[in-house]
Amino acid sequence: MTIACDHDLFRRLFAAVNAHGRGEAGWTRPPWTDALRAAEAEVIGVAEAAGLVCAHDPAGNLWMTDPAAPADGLVAAGSHLDTVPAGGAFDGAQGVVSALVAVLALRAAGVPGAERLAVISFADEEGSRFDTPCFGSRTLVGTFGDEVADSRDADGISIREAGPPRPVDAAGLHQRLAAYYEIHVEQGLALEPADVSLGIATRLSARGRWEWSVSGEANHAGTTPMAGRRDALVCAAAFVLAVQAEAEAHPGAVGTVGRIGVEPGGTNVVPSRAFGTLDCRALDNATRDAVVEALRAGFPDVAVEHRSTDDAAVFDEGLRAGLFAAATARGVSAMDLASYAGHDAGTLALAGVPSVMVFTRSPNGISHNPAEHSDEAVCLDAVDVLADAMAERLARP
Numbered sequence: 001m002t003i004a005c006d007h008d009l010f011r012r013l014f015a016a017v018n019a020h021g022r023g024e025a026g027w028t029r030p031p032w033t034d035a036l037r038a039a040e041a042e043v044i045g046v047a048e049a050a051g052l053v054c055a056h057d058p059a060g061n062l063w064m065t066d067p068a069a070p071a072d073g074l075v076a077a078g079s080h081l082d083t084v085p086a087g088g089a090f091d092g093a094q095g096v097v098s099a100l101v102a103v104l105a106l107r108a109a110g111v112p113g114a115e116r117l118a119v120i121s122f123a124d125e126e127g128s129r130f131d132t133p134c135f136g137s138r139t140l141v142g143t144f145g146d147e148v149a150d151s152r153d154a155d156g157i158s159i160r161e162a163g164p165p166r167p168v169d170a171a172g173l174h175q176r177l178a179a180y181y182e183i184h185v186e187q188g189l190a191l192e193p194a195d196v197s198l199g200i201a202t203r204l205s206a207r208g209r210w211e212w213s214v215s216g217e218a219n220h221a222g223t224t225p226m227a228g229r230r231d232a233l234v235c236a237a238a239f240v241l242a243v244q245a246e247a248e249a250h251p252g253a254v255g256t257v258g259r260i261g262v263e264p265g266g267t268n269v270v271p272s273r274a275f276g277t278l279d280c281r282a283l284d285n286a287t288r289d290a291v292v293e294a295l296r297a298g299f300p301d302v303a304v305e306h307r308s309t310d311d312a313a314v315f316d317e318g319l320r321a322g323l324f325a326a327a328t329a330r331g332v333s334a335m336d337l338a339s340y341a342g343h344d345a346g347t348l349a350l351a352g353v354p355s356v357m358v359f360t361r362s363p364n365g366i367s368h369n370p371a372e373h374s375d376e377a378v379c380l381d382a383v384d385v386l387a388d389a390m391a392e393r394l395a396r397p
């Protein structure tokens with residue numbers, strides 16, 4: 001079944017959303033700000049004109065559903081409208097606009113069960129304002145409890161003050177979903193070299209963050225002989241190189257030291273302490289953990305402390321097969337793709353909601369940057385494939 005989507009609506013609504021939060025350096029739409037609300041209003045205007053009911057849940061997620069939507073069994077698509085500071089036009093907005101265009105096309109086509117269709121714009125996906133990534137979806141599934149609403153931004157304003165007063169009341173609403181689809185600009189450079197338009201996501205990687213530190217002994221940079229020095233930074237330098245080596249030695253793993261510090265920090269003082277961060281990701285939890293264990297074993301003097309982990313999220317094989325079938329039927333090239341970033345679809349998948357993502361080819365592999373891009377033809381192919389796949393999914397209970 002092929003569904004005719006309104007490509008011009010995609011163009012108009014994508015442009016309308018991205019008229020908000022646009023600045024010299026890129027797009028900035030933090031959650032619960034005027035820019036974000038204005039972008040939401042563009043989407044709500046189109047959705048309501050087409051007869052959908054638009055409402056925010058207690059966590060601030062925007063649900064667009066049929067007036068006769070059932071309590072559960074919803075076949076939904078969506079993404080988010082917030083951005084990182086000075087981000088791109090695509091990350092998030094593309095997914096919300098694509099979802100709405102696909103759902104409106106399915107409704108216009110009169111597919112049976114259309115009242116089960118839904119579009120969701122998740123709140124605060126990027127987490128850059130309050131350090132609360134995937135706030136909306138994590139609150140739905142219960143990963144975030146009520147205390148997270150006390151997280152404060154750089155101005156000391158809490159989520160509770162800026163946004164919803166009791167987000168925890170949204171907990172459990174993910175159980176309304178029988179399926180969740182998310183279209184997203186590719187973050188990386190796999191599709192362009194393969195000359196393929198769409199990446200049908202297999203999974204989101206296992207991720208984790210650690211902080212590490214190593215102690216030495218401060219001493220005079222001139223009078224302390226090289227032999228016998230206890231230079232904390234020299235040990236840390238070896239550790240950083242080992243992060244690279246261990247990640248390379250474990251297929252599918254990536255490791256990054258993104259922040260580093262030295263004490264006391266004098267030009268003529270041997271460092272007494274060095275510290276930093278470790279971000280490690282891999283296709284599965286065991287590989288991620290093996291990299292960190294290898295580092296700990298190789299550097300007993302470096303204290304490596306766990307900060308946070310996200311387990312690998314595996315996407316639904318049935319939904320993936322439906323997307324591949326729809327792409328094949330339309331002559332759109334598609335391939336398996338794993339993602340190493342966090343997304344609401346991953347949160348939902350980990351909570352048992354059958355979920356899937358479709359990544360659209362990025363010619364430069366850049367994301368979280370105003371240069372982020374997918375060609376319009378590829379974006380439109382993704383919308384068409386999404387609509388067809390949702391029609392096929394809707395035909396099943």
Ligand SMILES: [Zn+2]
Nearest residue numbers: 091092125184
């Ligand atoms: Zn995103």
